[in-house]
Amino acid sequence: MQTLAILTQVLKKNKVRITTIRKALLMILLTRTKPMSVYDFQKRLQHEGIDAHKVTLYRDIELLCTLGIMREVSFTDGFRRYELEEDHHHHAVCTACKEVFEINDQALEKAVFSLERRTKKRYHFASLSHNLEFLGVCTRCFKHS
Amino acid sequence: MQTLAILTQVLKKNKVRITTIRKALLMILLTRTKPMSVYDFQKRLQHEGIDAHKVTLYRDIELLCTLGIMREVSFTDGFRRYELEEDHHHHAVCTACKEVFEINDQALEKAVFSLERRTKKRYHFASLSHNLEFLGVCTRCFKHS
DNA sequence: TTGCAATATGCAACTGAGTTGCATATAATA
DNA sequence: TATTATATGCAACTCAGTTGCATATTGCAA
Structure with a gap:
């Protein structure tokens, strides 16, 4: 902290x-x-x-x-x-209101890092980081549409 | 095709x-x-x-x-x-030469879609798609640096 | 095949995020 | 509190992407 x-x-x-x-x-x-x-x-x-x-x-x-x-x-x-x-963190962006929702999901974080390691090995990248974002429509915008 | x-x-x-x-x-x-x-x-x-x-x-x-x-x-x-x-497809981008490498990995594709479904449920998004990109330095650029 | 109307293209001028050089203002140190 | 190096603001720029309008091209009908 x-x-x-x-x-x-x-x-x-x-x-x-x-x-x-x-x-x-x-x-x-x-x-x-x-x-x-x-x-x-x-x-x-x-x-x-x-x-x-x-x-x-x-x-x-x-x-x-x-x-x-x-x-x-x-x-x-x-x-x-x-x-x-x-x-x-990874984020979900509402394409309607542009709000960014923070995703707090340990299992997802672990899964993504394991994908990163896998990809680094397979594609012989010297260093590797990643961006993962989800795009969709949040509940509120969905109700108002 | x-x-x-x-x-x-x-x-x-x-x-x-x-x-x-x-x-x-x-x-x-x-x-x-x-x-x-x-x-x-x-x-x-x-x-x-x-x-x-x-x-x-x-x-x-x-x-x-x-x-x-x-x-x-x-x-x-x-x-x-x-x-x-x-x-x-998902892609790996070399931050040095800006080349885009296509990632062809069935297991990765499956894993990412499962993460998408999981996130959609947890965060109550009406529709959801995703972007995943890997960023790093490719073998060639690494050798030349 | 030609001529016409509707659509496609090009041009110029714009928008808006991000950058750079330089003059002025301000924080840290003595 | 005076000095000086660093931080800030300003103006003018870059560059991807957009818009309005004039001109060129396509597809169709005669």
């Missing part, structure tokens, strides 16, 4: 300044579990009275990724999203 | 004109198995002496998708790619 103190420590160790925006980004990461796009972060910050330029967000997010604090979660809808490095 | 005759029949039935570009697109789909981006199609057509504008390709590809002839295969690198509807 990460805390703000642990994360700011990482910044300090790397001689990276702890600015208002960066601290706010870390707080958001700690309180949100769903992957967030740059625009999600921007809106959330605005809500807290912080106006951050998108360029800054892109740069800070890239920084936090290289420091191993957050990771990019790839989706196929054209928006890059990010989450705390410690969460590795 | 699809043939050019079957596919042009589909166009005719839908009162859609069979133009040089469309016929060439179908031929390419029939002889290629890997998913192709719009720019892949454009290069391939140029090679056969056909200069097609990207706008035309986007529109024709969309048309062929709605006719059920091709399908979009989503990747997370920002390029949409397309393949014949009958192929449903």
